[in-house]
Amino acid sequence: MDRLCKATAEDVRVYAAVTTGLVGEAAKRHRCGALATAALGRVMTGALLLAANLKNRECLTVKFQGDGPLGQIVADASADGAARGYVVHPEVELPLTNGKLSVGQGVGRGLLSVTRFTGLKEPVTGTCEIFSGEIAEDLTRYLFQSEQTPSGVGLGVLVGRSGETEASGGFIVQPLPGASEEILSRLEKTIATLRPVSSMVKDGLSASEIISEILQGFSDIHVLSETELAFRCQCSRTRTEEILSTLRDEDLEKLAEDGQAEVCCDFCGEKYHFTKEELLAIRERRSAV
Ligand SMILES: [Zn+2]
CATH class of the missing domain: 3.90.1280.10 (HSP33 redox switch-like)
Incomplete structure (x- = not known):
């Protein structure tokens, strides 16, 4: 079942999500090929992880406006665990790069924007250039450049031979303000040696188990909350x-x-x-x- 789990340990905050079901539904609704499934799945999962920081009824939109053949990719996510999204050219396929889906090439270069709708004031939009189009790396840069938050972001989608979404998930790790140098370097080392999040999901790890894997070597782990995730659209x-x-x-x-x-x-x-x-x-x- 799709879930997002939030936890802290020492001076670190970690959110992890399993999104196989909702990404599979989005891929089916939009008749996505393997490349579009991976790209849209990463963007939707990233949006849900960013939205986890919002309050109950707030939501946000993540938009990749790249010049690659997939065209624009848009995902909406809310703090209560709903996500929806689309990619303009879901049918596009490209040759693999080193045996992997060429998401970066499919997305291309251009602008990444994140708009937060808090309901109280005007929506707030932050933007940055798309760096690689691989999504996780772009969101990491966005969080650092536009929101001054150093973060580690991991996103992964595994697409099966017949095009089905086998596994999808992601995480975001952020040191809390005032975290020591020692914690930062320990975190960096852990993230560098972590196996891909999509293979953790494929092995059946839940969101909280992914957090345990990320926080190996950290003490004082507190699970703050778990939220059910689902594909949900507001249209009627x-x-x-x-x-x-x-x-x-x-x-x-x-x-x-x-x-x-x-x-x-x-x-x-x-x-x-x-x-x-x-x-x-x-x-x-x-x-x-
Ligand atoms: Zn709709």
């Missing part, structure tokens, strides 16, 4: 109607003339159908207000 027929009702009269009429309209949600691939009569009713209702 009502919301789609609201969007349609913002169209101009002539555009609604043009859609009605076509006999029907189909509106597809970018994030989950759900399709909403509207008949001619329904489209005209939306226009009528609006002019009645």
Whole structure:
């Protein structure tokens, strides 16, 4: 089951997540090839790990606007464990690089942005250049450059031969303010020798077991919380109607003339159908207000 676990040990904070189920669902909904599954899975997992720092009803959007063949990759995640996302060209495949999926090449170079929606004030967006397009490395740089938080980020997705999502997960490790040099170098060494997080998930490790593996050699480990994760989209027929009702009269009429309209949600691939009569009713209702 998909979960995110938060823990601290000495002066270190670690979040780990297992996301195989939700990444598999996203890949299926968007008919992703292996490359897109790996890229989108890493971005969605990264978004969930960043969102774990938010308060209950807050959420954030991670956007990779690279010039690679996959096109833009977007993921939304909330502190309560919901995530959704899409990649513009889910069908793109590239030759492997050293036996691995060429995610960096698929993403390309460009801009990475993280927008936090706190509900109280205007959303806050931080940006940085995409460094390698491998996602984890880019998020590490983003956190350091844009948010002045030194972090270690690991993200991994294993895609099977027939395209199924075999394992997906990730972690983020951050020294707390005031952590000693000794702790920093111990942490660095541990992370450098860690096996890929996707193989930990494939071996059946839970989020809290991944944390134990990361925090080997640390004492005083406290598990703070565990959250269930799921693919969840906020779209609905009502919301789609609201969007349609913002169209101009002539555009609604043009859609009605076509006999029907189909509106597809970018994030989950759900399709909403509207008949001619329904489209005209939306226009009528609006002019009645
Ligand atoms: Zn949707």
